[in-house]
Amino acid sequence: MWWEDIELGVTTQLGAYTFTEAEMVRFSRAYDPQPFHIDPEAAKASFYGGIIASGWHVASVWMKLMIASSQKRAAEAGERRTGGVSPGFLNLRWIKPTRPGMTLHYDSTTHEKIALKSRPDLGLVRSLNMAVDDNGETVMSFTGQGFWPRRPKE
Amino acid sequence: MIDIWFEDLPEGRTLDLGERLVTREEIVAFATEFDPQPHHLDDEAAAKSILGGLSASGWHTCAMMMRMLVDGLAIRAASMGSPGIEEVRWMRPVRPGDVLRMKGEVKAARVSKSRPEMGIVDIEWTLHNQREQVAWMKATGLYGVRHPAAGGSA
Numbered sequence: 001m002w003w004e005d006i007e008l009g010v011t012t013q014l015g016a017y018t019f020t021e022a023e024m025v026r027f028s029r030a031y032d033p034q035p036f037h038i039d040p041e042a043a044k045a046s047f048y049g050g051i052i053a054s055g056w057h058v059a060s061v062w063m064k065l066m067i068a069s070s071q072k073r074a075a076e077a078g079e080r081r082t083g084g085v086s087p088g089f090l091n092l093r094w095i096k097p098t099r100p101g102m103t104l105h106y107d108s109t110t111h112e113k114i115a116l117k118s119r120p121d122l123g124l125v126r127s128l129n130m131a132v133d134d135n136g137e138t139v140m141s142f143t144g145q146g147f148w149p150r151r152p153k154e
Numbered sequence: 155m156i157d158i159w160f161e162d163l164p165e166g167r168t169l170d171l172g173e174r175l176v177t178r179e180e181i182v183a184f185a186t187e188f189d190p191q192p193h194h195l196d197d198e199a200a201a202k203s204i205l206g207g208l209s210a211s212g213w214h215t216c217a218m219m220m221r222m223l224v225d226g227l228a229i230r231a232a233s234m235g236s237p238g239i240e241e242v243r244w245m246r247p248v249r250p251g252d253v254l255r256m257k258g259e260v261k262a263a264r265v266s267k268s269r270p271e272m273g274i275v276d277i278e279w280t281l282h283n284q285r286e287q288v289a290w291m292k293a294t295g296l297y298g299v300r301h302p303a304a305g306g307s308a
Contacts, residue, residue: 036235
């Protein structure tokens with residue numbers, strides 16, 4: 001699959017993920033040890049009223065499900081997937097807190113393709129990525145970016 | 155001990171969060187859980203990839219930046235979390251053995267209109283290793299406004 005083959009406006013469901021308190025606290029102890037992420041008593045007294053997941057944990061699970069989804073797609077298409085590279089992301093919004101036991105449903109919609117003058121062998125694809133809760137309310141959104149190889153010219 | 159409030163983060167204030175060593179074990183452990191692509195997991199496959207060697211997942215770089223931000227700022231500050239990140243740029247690979255240094259500058263600071271006890275602070279962060287700049291982030295943080303009864307600046 002080449003950059004030229006990617007269609008815009010296509011949504012891929014990446015799957016669902018349930019956050020347990022133990023896992024949320026383990027991630028946050030390593031990378032985001034603020035009281036409202038790691039200490040149930042302090043969290044109760046905080047602005048958030050209870051333990052919430054680190055926003056970086058919620059975003060990292062998007063990556064986990066994205067890799068699983070793209071590996072599955074490549075296997076079904078009989079392609080060898082070598083991995084992708086990204087220059088970064090835009091407009092990451094943590095809209096609602098993720099609390100213990102919540103299940104988030106992740107998806108990704110292609111929305112922009114940019115040819116690169118500096119790298120004619122690569123193209124950039126931007127996607128709108130979302131995590132929504134069981135009620136369909138958006139918990140997180142961001143614009144992702146990935147480089148894709150261009151179809152070699154004959 | 156909370157000694158940094160919204161008032162201590164005016165526009166133009168610079169911040170130095172110190173250093174963090176990146177280990178191979180940590181790169182592989184994070185990638186195994188959240189971003190299992192060959193260039194984050196395996197030296198031989200990584201050497202053949204576009205990044206030319208084992209490197210940290212960009213989401214791992216973000217998680218490490220968050221940990222530096224917590225240890226160097228948020229843990230001392232009346233931090234109330236974050237509504238989001240305007241942009242992250244993954245500029246150069248982060249390698250095993252890199253020593254990362256994170257610095258920031260406050261770009262905008264305003265009191266929330268709907269919640270006057272909360273201040274909204276936009277900070278641009280740079281991340282360098284021992285050779286070059288590896289990442290850039292513009293993030294919004296929420297910080298408690300010092301209660302008038304608490305007196306002047308810290």
